[in-house]
Amino acid sequence: MTNTTKSPGSLLAILALLSAIAPFAIDMYLPAFPQMMTDLDTSATSVQLTLTTFMLGLAVGQLVIGPLSDQFGRRRPLLLGTVVCLVASASCALAPTIEWLIALRFVQGFSGAAGVVLARAIITDIARGVQAAKMFSLMMTVGGIAPVLAPLVGSGVIHGFGWRGVFWVLAGLNLLMIIGAILLVKESLPPERRSAGGFRVLVSNAGQVLRNRHYLGFTLTFAFSMTAMFAYIAASPFVLQNIIGLGTTSYSLVFAAIALGLTITSVLSARVVPRVGPIRLTFIGVGTLLAGSAGLLLVITLGGTPAIPTLVLLFVTVSALGLILGNATALATAQVTKYAGTGSAMLGALQFTLAAVASPLVGVAGEQSAVPMAVTMVVASSIAALLLGTMTRGASMQPAEDGPEAL
Template sequence: MHSSSFLRLALILGLLSAIGPFAIDMYLPALPAIGSSLAADVGAVQWTLTAFFLSLGAGQLLYGPISDMVGRKPPLYFGMVLFALASVGCALATDVQTLVVLRFLQGLGAAAGMAIPRAVVRDLHTGNEAARIMSLLMLVFSVSPILAPLVGSGVIALSGWRGVFWAVALASVAGLALVYGALKETRPPAQRLESSLGSALRSYGVLLRDGHFLGLVGIASTALAGFFVYLAGSPFVMINHYGLTPTQYSLAFSVNAAAFFGAAQCTALLGRRFGLVNVVKGAASASGVVMCLLLAYYLAGGDQLWVLIGLYFVASGFMGLVIPTTSVLALEKHGAIAGTASALMGTLQMLGGALAMAIVSLFANGEPLPMVVGMASGALVGVLLTWATLGGYAQGPSAAEAR
């Protein structure tokens, strides 16, 4: 595939993948304002994030097998329509309980854009080529956490937090048009003949018995869990505790996101030089060390914002190497059921993140320490899973990578 084709596909898939996260990142600066507007405490407002991630994860279990059975595009149509309708409902919500329910439905729609693009990548590529396009996809995807908080701050300043949901509803309409006009079907009818509900259940059984697949998914899941804890806690910590304005918070958040997605662009290059497995082992271990330093600093009584931003910037860079690489390795042996495998991967990642946020929200008080404990815990579990899963591999486990 020529470079222009790589970039075009990455642009399309990245924008589709980013629509759901855009609905998260864009309204992060408004979380304190939502709490005030709806008379809800910190924990209740954080449940609007948790509910979104729960459905974002669970919904992928449906979209993946369905995309194997009917093709990649029809489930994307359904997901974008559901997302748009739920976004309008969120904009009109008058209490936090209703907002939580609508955020759940919104996440269910967004799940299509999370599961199916990874399956499309696997339909077309494996090995370092897949890592290359996955990293390009993440570069486009990076528009969300880098720009969305800034855009959200502007929208909030002009129209309040409800304006954010009107904006993402429009974004989903644009995504629907993109699927219709620019995305080609990569799962032709001939490849769907053996796909059915029964085969999907059997495929999930195969995947759940594959310890290597589950280990790779677990590595990415724990890295994302720490990031989701940061997503939920950082608005309250940085705005309420450290006194940043919503715009300043957006800039601080964007710095960490830039490190994550900037590093992700090096995955294919490093994979060719060292092997994808060695990239995961080195990056996951380094991220764990950095997060231990951050935790030790706060346990010792430190409370400087620049330390939080600086150390998490470094850790985010290492996580940017881990997540796309583990996704490629996990899907590589399951090309025939790529949609189902991608769905299970996304589900476990999102549910892990939602569980981490729910646990940390029980201890959330607007101070940095509970958030940092949750972030560091995810990184350390990830290190243990990395060496338990990949410790025996000197090179890559895949034939494609070996070639």
């Protein structure tokens, strides 16, 4: 594949599928949390820990795989990671205890991180500026179908085959990812553009990335915005089913409808970004995220989690992320194009590390109250707004060089 700003739709589709391992591996089994508690004779906290370890695996895997891809290219780490993810998914389906499942979910996340981090790095290799922002938004639009379909498919699989069937379906998706990557993903980082080898070089590259103030501003904005969404995701099985009273099928439909809002705003973002600009769209998205989260906390605190207002505010809050994710990703990676793999890795690692922290936080009294979820969402979105407003001043999509901005 040559370094060009034009990318075929088939490549974008497979990159979206590869990066969608996270929503598929998270959202498909959420409706089964109560069933897993009974089947594995464990607690809600232990079941949520399988979500935490998966996200930690995604974070650590990206930190390892992303920088290595700056040295060895994108294609080989992508194929190897996806193969290991297939084996891990099948092993999760056979896990005899909750302890085994927790450990295997870490391996699944670590190996699945290859698709997540390298999909972003490949786009950074082949596109720049507004074109990159548009591609990221389109990729997340395609990938946004995953959280719409995943709970619906997961609900059907759980009804027919139990929670273990979800992981067999994930193994099948991993196989499809492998086939797509072999056929459609060529090497996007030629040898002359790769970093020299060695651990010292890896550390040096990471230092260059972390000293870029604008990169950190957009990356942390992305990560804390995602933390707000993961607080909702981790708490949703108990808030929507135990507190609001939805059944498994109704929960899946509502979860999919809320995810559809994110898909719609991602499509809108891709259409208007050439005219409005990615920076302005990111500010609009973060402002909406904060307003929606604050409204949600107010309603839950004063009204005792009424169904309609709670669901409407969740829809607005999650939909706001469609204006943030693709644009913040493009803005962050545009600051460090020379170290695309490392930059992509740190963005993703921060995202899933914070998400892993959010999961147990919302588990505190999460079976009886929606307040921990709402508080976590407000705090995360407030931090995102503060960092966006203070650390990204003067940033553009076309930095003069890849060196660090003055801190």
